[in-house]
Amino acid sequence: MAFIQSFGAALPPRIVTNQELAEMVGKTPEWIRNVSGIEERRWAHDGASVIDLAADAALNALARAGRKASEIGILLVSSGTWERQFPGPAAQVAARLGLEEVPALDIPVASAGGLFALVTGSELTRSYGPALVVASELMSRVARRALGESGTSVLFGDGAGACVLDPERGVARVVGHRLASDGTFAGDLALGFEQPLSMNGRSVILQASRKIPRVIRQVLERWSLRPADMAAFLMHQANQNLIDRIADALEVDRGLFFSNIRHYGNTSSASLLIAASEWADQGGFEKGQRVCMAAFGAGFHWGAALLEGC
Amino acid sequence: MDKQARIRSIIRQVSKKQVEVAPDESLFDSGLLDSFALPDVVSAIEREFGVSIPDTDLNPRKFDSIERIEAYLETR
Numbered sequence: 001m002a003f004i005q006s007f008g009a010a011l012p013p014r015i016v017t018n019q020e021l022a023e024m025v026g027k028t029p030e031w032i033r034n035v036s037g038i039e040e041r042r043w044a045h046d047g048a049s050v051i052d053l054a055a056d057a058a059l060n061a062l063a064r065a066g067r068k069a070s071e072i073g074i075l076l077v078s079s080g081t082w083e084r085q086f087p088g089p090a091a092q093v094a095a096r097l098g099l100e101e102v103p104a105l106d107i108p109v110a111s112a113g114g115l116f117a118l119v120t121g122s123e124l125t126r127s128y129g130p131a132l133v134v135a136s137e138l139m140s141r142v143a144r145r146a147l148g149e150s151g152t153s154v155l156f157g158d159g160a161g162a163c164v165l166d167p168e169r170g171v172a173r174v175v176g177h178r179l180a181s182d183g184t185f186a187g188d189l190a191l192g193f194e195q196p197l198s199m200n201g202r203s204v205i206l207q208a209s210r211k212i213p214r215v216i217r218q219v220l221e222r223w224s225l226r227p228a229d230m231a232a233f234l235m236h237q238a239n240q241n242l243i244d245r246i247a248d249a250l251e252v253d254r255g256l257f258f259s260n261i262r263h264y265g266n267t268s269s270a271s272l273l274i275a276a277s278e279w280a281d282q283g284g285f286e287k288g289q290r291v292c293m294a295a296f297g298a299g300f301h302w303g304a305a306l307l308e309g310c
Numbered sequence: 311m312d313k314q315a316r317i318r319s320i321i322r323q324v325s326k327k328q329v330e331v332a333p334d335e336s337l338f339d340s341g342l343l344d345s346f347a348l349p350d351v352v353s354a355i356e357r358e359f360g361v362s363i364p365d366t367d368l369n370p371r372k373f374d375s376i377e378r379i380e381a382y383l384e385t386r
Contacts, residue, residue, distance in 0.1 A: 182365065184366050201345050202370035203369070203370050205349065206348050206352065206370060210349065210352075210365060245346060
């Protein structure tokens with residue numbers, strides 16, 4: 001069993017509006033909003049790194065948990081936009097936080113990475129003690145490789161999210177989860193080193209529209225729960241139209257799905273934890289209330305987790 | 311009603327458009343369907359023809375035209 005103690009986030013200060021981006025990509029601001037629900041996103045400055053954002057989000061989550069980095073027993077870092085094949089960013093994030101001889105695990109599975117890291121961390125707290133989960137992305141670097149050539153470049157933004165997990169106490173319990181992967185369509189959403197993003201949008205939407213509601217139902221049914229029993233849904237913020245579609249498929253009010261995509265765009269693996277952090281700021285967990293997390297991304301990798309307020 | 315007519319009926323219901331397309335014309339390139347309508351088309355095909363389409367068969371190209379959808383259904 002594991003407990004969530006806090007969420008945290010870090011976002012670059014520079015806001016890039018649809019108006020600014022539309023001129024760069026040859027679209028209208030309204031077109032961007034209609035196809036995605038996005039109105040603005042954050043872009044980090046050229047000298048920023050995945051490590052910088054990750055460390056800021058981690059410190060934010062630690063402060064909210066009232067914990068010192070030295071209390072952390074294991075670090076998990078998700079990033080799909082890290083610039084080097086190896087080592088991944090986890091060891092450097094650990095060093096930045098002053099963690100010594102603490103295992104630092106990279107989870108490079110793109111958009112589902114925040115959820116995969118949180119679930120993996122929740123299982124490892126029993127062996128390693130408090131876990132720090134971070135997801136950090138510089139998606140603007142990817143988007144800018146194909147500005148004007150691809151409609152997908154308007155979707156992405158930069159940011160990082162984090163979560164502190166503890167084996168014994170917290171504001172919510174991780175009740176259950178289910179993660180899944182299927183490489184059949186791996187080429188339909190892929191990013192090579194220094195390459196533009198390759199995305200078959202129809203395939204991604206088709207697969208996500210089927211897999212996300214199904215995995216949510218699978219997790220809830222295991223605990224004899226229905227989607228309508230949830231107080232909130234926290235999703236990977238990929239596209240507002242997709243989030244609405246998932247709500248409709250589960251036959252729950254769209255308002256139960258927390259959304260901040262209009263402000264930050266799709267920040268890949270970071271988006272789930274950034275959304276959770278903002279949702280927590282607006283009230284967060286109440287005792288006995290159930291919350292469902294879900295994510296889907298390249299691979300394809302997807303999953304869901306059931307949380308219950310303590 | 312033959313298979314193509316049933317598929318055409320599904321496309322009309324999902325798209326909410328009465329536009330006619332040739333059997334080999336792309337449902338997407340013609341503007342009749344967008345990416346978010348495709349999952350609804352697949353679900354409607356499952357209901358109409360009593361088939362369960364596995365995720366591994368969900369290649370959008372298989373559902374790009376009335377002829378392609380018909381050809382896919384012939385394999386089921």
